[in-house]
Amino acid sequence: MQRVVFLVPLLVVGSTWTHQMDPVMENSPATPMENFDFEQFTGRWYEMAVLSTCPHYMQRKKRNPVIMALDLKHVPTQHNFTMTSSTFKNGTCGETLTVYSLTSTPGRFFHRVARFGADVDSFVTHTNYDEYALMLQLSTEQPSGNKTTTVKLYGRTMSVSAPVLDQFKALIRRHEMSEDAAIMNQHIGDCFPGKQMMEESANHQAFVPQISRQNITTEDKQSDV
Template identity: 30%
Template sequence: MQATLLSVLALALLGTLHAQDSIPVQADFQQDKLTGRWYSIGLASNSNWFKEKRHLMKMCTTIISSTAEGNLEVTSTYPKGDQCVTRNSLYSKTEQPGRFSYTSPRWGSKHNIHVVETNYDEYALVATQISKGTGSSTMVLLYSRTKELSPERLEMFTQFSREQGLADDEILILPRTDKCMADAA
């Protein structure tokens, strides 16, 4: 009986690990080319906060820079009401190039971040598995070097989000805004 229970637990753990590894990572990832200014064009998530705040969300700017240790410093500036809010995050590198981890000091959630696909000078598709306590959620971000992307790139984002199990009402092309865009350095 115990051996069966252990087998079931081991299979469940393997399934969880496999699920995390099923998100692809950019082949031959070149971190230095990912740095600089990006605009968040698309956001998809099955988290409760996304469902509650979806109608308020707008495009934002994100500045990515590398630290001396090889981690990523990610600074996002976004409109919230009539203010501009800036959030800083430090993504720690993992053994796999293009994959990072982050623990939110505010919420205690653990983020497993994958740079899925990028050509570095036009777009970047990033998928994150978020776990907190017993719950988990998926988030997909589409970044662009400009405030607009081709319909083909937007469709690629939508299709990839669906492949991650996200429904159409959990996928959002962020409304364009000029608010808070000049504040990002």
């Protein structure tokens, strides 16, 4: 299978940009968790569930609601880190590389989506580093000024507990969104370059499982495929 790699243009970063961003925090509707430790946050995560106020984003996720592997890597001497997303799309295992800028506020990151002209602020609102993380993303498109709120649930494994799901739902409600619209991603096979999709994934049909499910487990997801 041919490996597909999508690259997100690198945002110019540095200490100057970081200090310019700090005053914005005073007017920001979100704040990251206290005592955030970025180095503990790096490594592999899985995108388990999402909800966004952007209808186009939600339509894309509904068509392909699969678990995405996320690998976060950071060079301590640099003011940014990379997130490599691996997932199946149209039967092909693809990777997307996104460069996030660090700010001097721990737990807050920034990146730009050139395709949509959107500036995205990301906040880690809750995490225990070895089980789950809740990510809030606030984006603004330029020059329209359209604003979007996105909530994501990450897991270190492809299973999260009921209390974690409750925290995810609470964050959704806090930002005045409907938890019933959240998309619970499904596991349809391990995505490695050159590896075929799992046999059962050929019959995979896009759907939107309800957030009321108490656990997201590999076994449950396979039974839904």
